Amino acid sequence: MLASMRLCANVPAQHAIQTALGGYQSISEFITPGGRLYEQRNRAWELINDIPGRFLRETSWCAVYVPENRRQTL
Secondary structure, eight states: OHHHHOOOTTHHHHHHHHHHTTSOOOOHHHHSTTSHHHHHHHHHHHHHHTSTTEEOOOOSOOSSOOOEEOOOOO
8 A cells, every 4th residue: 555655746747637638639720820830930930030140941840940050152
């Protein structure tokens, strides 16, 4: 009985995650035009490209951007 009472510190969080994931799961409304993630992605792309000397390549979908240096031509 005593062994069954020893729980890891994250056990309550695991129960909360299981409950949260039990319902309807879809990301499609977030990544389509007008969705929150889609709009945030586009805004981040615009803001980073507005920084002088930095640019991002246009992608169809990217969760992580890696800015590159823009070479100055003389």
